[in-house]
Amino acid sequence: MGICRYRPWILSALLFCSISTLLGCASRPPCPTEFQLQWTQPKQLQTDIEQLASSAMQGRKTGTAGSLQAQQYIIERFQSAGLSPWQGSFSHPFEYQQNFSSKTGTNLIAAHYAQQPKQPWRIILAHYDHLGEKAGKVYHGADDNASGVTALLALAAHISQQASDVNVLFVATDAEEPGLFGSYALVEQLSQTNSPIALSDIELAINLDMIGRPDRPHAIYLEGRRNFAQFAGIKQQISQPLGLCIRSHRAPLAGRSIEKIDWLRASDHYPFHRADVPWLYFGVPNHGDYHQPSDTADKIDITFLAAVTESVYQLVIIDSYLLQNNS
DSSP states (O other): OOOOOEEEOOHHHHHHHHHHHHHHHHTSOOOOSOOOOSSOOHHHHHHHHHHHTSGGGGGGOTTSHHHHHHHHHHHHHHHHTTOEEBTTBSEEEEEEEETTEEEEEEEEEEEEOOSSOOSOEEEEEEEOOOOEEETTEEEOOIIIIIHHHHHHHHHHHHHTTSOOOOEEEEEEESSOTTTSHHHHHHHHHHHSTTOSSOGGGEEEEEEEOSOSOOOTTOEEEEEOGGGOTTHHHHHHHHHTTTOOEEESSOOOOTTTOSEEEOGGGSSTTHHHHHTTOOEEEEEOOOOTTTTSTTOOGGGOOHHHHHHHHHHHHHHHTOOTHHHHSOO
């Protein structure tokens, strides 16, 4: 998760929200913590997240040797899944300005084409960059966001083996942490007249950012409900196969912060929002290891990550009519 904007809450409001949340939770059945997984391979998920969050990848900061290692790993996984490079290449460099200097990032893009040609596309996003090394310490970024990339790779491998009539673009974005530059570059690329996919061809962008560390309700949080008039039906289809708890609003963390994150601008879905592309964002609330060297692979709940991945798949293949009536 990249740069977040905050808005202070007064303490009384926080206490009111916390009490209201507790009362609301008391009326809900408990969220399951075990799932009958259908197709994900926990060992492969574990391998991917351990590799991406390893010290050898040096925190995957944009423009570093660690970032290059991560790129090579992701491309190899795209290739093993049988995906097609987009516009002739998996690597798509872009330039951006930061601190009055020009820098280069690299988005990684692979495509899965529907059996029957048609225009609508769905995009799955997960940023692979993180904070790199500081003061001799590696910021591993296991949850942020090796977890999202791991799910993206699992979805790519599974979807490529299905006879589904859906076009999917898999994008591992770069330079999200310093300012969502990879997703801005992607939207700009799709806006070009020579792009084989127009922004108007995209009926859904799915952003996966921090999906491996459930909070106390053991739920995944889903933002973007205002984009869809039929959100209740969408939410039901996502949660139905495994019974994964899905919350559509994040509550503030009682006793830990009196600040609220602006989730709209917090991650790679925001440039799509600005371009009027419907989006949904999966993530968990910030935890104590967020943007710390302690965000390591051993703290990821692999079963939860697998359940989120399989639930996101239901969204990837959802009937278009549920996505068409935007509010």
